[in-house]
Amino acid sequence: MDESDLHFWKSIAIKMTDQVEKAISPLIGTKEAGEIIRMGADGTPSKLIDLVAEDEVIEVLVSSKRPVTLISEEIGTIKINSSPNEYIDIEALRNAQGKNLRNTEDFYNSSNDPQIIFVVDPLDGTSNAVKKIPAFGISIAIAEYTPTKDLPSLNDVKMGFIKNFATGDFYEVIKDKESLVNGKKVSPSIQTSLNHSSMGAFIYGTKFSQINNICKIIRRMRILGSVALELSYVGNGAYDAFMDLRGNLRVVDIAAAKLFVEQSGGLITDQAGLPLNGLLNLSSRTSIIATGNKDLHKEIMKIMEVI
């Protein structure tokens, strides 16, 4: 992706952020927002506020007038502007339900040109938005994929944009560049002692034996309920560490925040300490251990007796 393309797609991501924020704002904290409208492409129920957010995402991509693939929770994986005068009927796509979630291999083999893929969580922290708990926002990862033997994965992500709509904080990152919050360069925590660590930890529903030791030792534990935002907190040091050990975290939900953590200088692996390189599709799942630095990561792995 050259500078001009980076600039173009960044402007689309910012437009997307603005339009989604505007569209959902009247719904924040309302009962209506949480009404289940249909089943999404990923097999989980779609709430009104999720669909309102995703409609804006699709519309902004259509308005870009460039061919682009969208991967998003409710609509699935779709191609947009693949032919010059293509008409995108969102309602028809939604009615197709799970059918949009095609075999990823077939999907990408249909072309040999480099493709732009928008991996979007239009509203991360939906239940927070419905209850007006101040951690919900958009996550946008932009990947560039040239069809080869490998399918598109987290390694292909070139840019990430995350906004907490409740606070207005805007997180952005471009591969091989700095991680920024509200335009300012950020750094992760230098805390190396678990005893003094504040950690985001999605632990409910996990085996307690796995994390009992961690919870006993850490200074502070937080669960805000928005993985994209809380993972980004490792990038700017708001959290010393973040872990999600439930094992069913969608790869697409962390696509932007993972790059944000890495480019800030933080460390992110799965629960076994291995690099994250999941495929960019809705069925791909992972666990996460992210820290501000290597020493704290080692500390966590040691305590979990994985190493």
Added chain:
Amino acid sequence: MDESDLHFWKSIAIKMTDQVEKAISPLIGTKEAGEIIRMGADGTPSKLIDLVAEDEVIEVLVSSKRPVTLISEEIGTIKINSSPNEYIDIEALRNAQGKNLRNTEDFYNSSNDPQIIFVVDPLDGTSNAVKKIPAFGISIAIAEYTPTKDLPSLNDVKMGFIKNFATGDFYEVIKDKESLVNGKKVSPSIQTSLNHSSMGAFIYGTKFSQINNICKIIRRMRILGSVALELSYVGNGAYDAFMDLRGNLRVVDIAAAKLFVEQSGGLITDQAGLPLNGLLNLSSRTSIIATGNKDLHKEIMKIMEVI
């Protein structure tokens, strides 16, 4: 307290909220905010942002020109305006350190007139404010106490005011009246099934055997890191339930939110299911189980095998 007194002290509480918010706002998200300046009256370290907030609290009470007792974390328990031209030297009081934390009995027996007590947490969620994690604010409980055999307790609280400075949401309650958020009457959750419950749960540092069962069964768990705000969430239904089982929660920190939950129609007890009636002093501690309704409370007690 008659209507005119209620009105007067409410206006003082609102002035306090505004002044604290204004004073701390330049410090949010800064390293300076978290610098430890001295030890507080309660024996824990006072951070710069806590002291800045508390100074405003004291100044507003001095400016009220009426005799009032303040109970606050850093300064301890102090009398303000007890003689007509009293001069409050905040710095001297701070230097007295733990000495302000006098024997409560002696303190209240010094007068037989009804006394107004402000129980204030100038900044609940300090570490969030330092890291710009969006859950921090002020908690103000106003109690009226007529010296008798009993010392002032949670039962003497007549009004409560809580503001989340990160979102601007303002929670207010007057005894025997409705609980309001941003001026609108709120109701707690009618969810009676733990399986479908979203719960705030301060569990790190507790015995996991106590809560293992709860964590396995609940739908969503949250830990924002501000007990006053999260307890208030039970009042407006943002949380179906809230529990803090660490057993070292300060009674003064929940004095406002407890009334808010009760007047909304929610239920609040300690871990044993008993009414909360802790004394209003800095050494008084408790555990909490708060729910939107009786059925969910029973459900929790059953699972914890306390009943």
